[in-house]
Amino acid sequence: MTDEQRAERRTDPLTKAVIVQAAVEILDTAGEQGLTFRALSAHLSTGAGAIYHHVANKSELLTAVTDEVIAAALHGSDDSAEPEHGIRAVMLDVFDAIDAHPWVGTQLAAEPWQPAVLRIFNGVGGSLDALGVPGPSQFDAASVLVHHILGVAGQYAAGARLASPDADRSTFLGKVAARWMTAVDADEYPFLVRIAKTLSEHDDREQFRVGVDVILAGIATLR
Amino acid sequence: MTDEQRAERRTDPLTKAVIVQAAVEILDTAGEQGLTFRALSAHLSTGAGAIYHHVANKSELLTAVTDEVIAAALHGSDDSAEPEHGIRAVMLDVFDAIDAHPWVGTQLAAEPWQPAVLRIFNGVGGSLDALGVPGPSQFDAASVLVHHILGVAGQYAAGARLASPDADRSTFLGKVAARWMTAVDADEYPFLVRIAKTLSEHDDREQFRVGVDVILAGIATLR
DNA sequence: ACCTGAACACCGTTCAAGT
DNA sequence: ACCTGAACACCGTTCAAGT
Secondary structure (H helix, E strand, O other): OOOOOOOOHOOOOHHHHHHHHHHHHHHHHOOOHHHHHHHHHHHHHHHOOHHOOOOHHHHHHHHHHHHHHHHHOOOOOOOOOOOOHHHHHHHHHHHHHHHHHHHHHHHHHHOOHHHHHHHHHHHHHHHHHEEEOOHHHHHHHHHHHHHHHHHHHHHHHHHHHHHHOOOOHHHHHHHHHHHHHHHOOOOOOOOHHHHHHOOOOOHHHHHHHHHHHHHHHHHHOOO | OOOOOHHHHHHOOOHHHHHHHHHHHHHHHHHHHHHHHHHHHHHHOOOOOHHHHOOOOOOEEEEEHHHHHHHHHHHHOOOOOOOHHHHHHHHHHHHHHHHHHHHEEEEEHOOOHHHHHHHHHHHHOOHHHHHHHHHHHHHHHHHHHHHHHHHHHHHHHHHHOOOOOOOOOOHHHHHHHHHHHHHHHOOHHHHHHHHHHOOOOOHHHHHHHHHHHHHHHHOOOOO
């Protein structure tokens, strides 16, 4: 009710939820390397060791933070009427979460057995029955979809790490393509040369979407 | 010609190739965390700083080491007669390289713009023309294949990090499945529960191969 | 020019001491 | 029980001094 609505945090008891929230803010603001226990404890106005009363170690913290973001991203996607539509919705929800928080990409790709990945796995797998994919093939089908996400995740996160924060995606990809051309023998990498010309014009989200379509078309042959 | 065939390394001049070779040995023996500049310089009987005369930093070293392994793995695969066969050969060669050196998986998934990934990209893309995929779709098609590799790469590397070195893959996957079941609400993750039962019986390489088939079937619809 | 290895800056994590 | 913050072990990297 006072003028300063929330500066009382240092008197609040520390909780895992508060720590996770602070970690998200630091990761979004300062990037992956910005998240240290020193930065985190400073942000929370506490000692570095205090965090260990609520989180076992940094790995568990990153796992919790990633699950938080993915759980929120998947909350909207009801597996409603059309099963293909449900799968596309889950895939694009995850893509958009990675787009908004590139550090999530690093974490998903690096630790593929963590809760967040299981969430995604279950999300895309749940519609396969309705799609007519036989039981024994459902694991294979879901894996391809999840690998597509993990692959894109790594690519996106790497882009965020390399690109200057203000540069847009297109100019970044232009630089990547230019680097390809200098680093590589054109005769030995003919396909790469062809691709490089179109790289800066391409739309990541659209390519991801097309990839999902390709995979779904392939999954249809499993019926 | 003497009894001790090669202990003269400390008198050899240090080269990037020698450093990369030593790094591979350490990574294969001691794993990802085992590769430090201190361990590396000890292995090479030199000072820690000497390495920086031949390699800019650790990131460049890892990039070079990964490219070394992938280049060797791809050396056998001629893009010969049948284009689908060529793609499958490249995909499986990379899979086997990751299987033999799980740390390659971490590196591929973490830095998807590095030379080794470009090599793979070019390898799978080169056969798409012969497959009848139209030019504008070739980038999309190759991306799906590369993402499949990167996704599997991360998964494999994570497994190697978690599993005890002597345990086989099947018992490791059994533990993963068991952890799923305790960490997760069975009602909320019905697909995961179904999968967990079959996880320990499954063959990674076979699943990877089936995934490639699914993607190739999907790519066929692009013609 | 290349190598040496101590020193620097900076991590994650621990733990005795406080409240 | 929870928090504090100095201390510890260990990184990647630098650099003055050697050869």
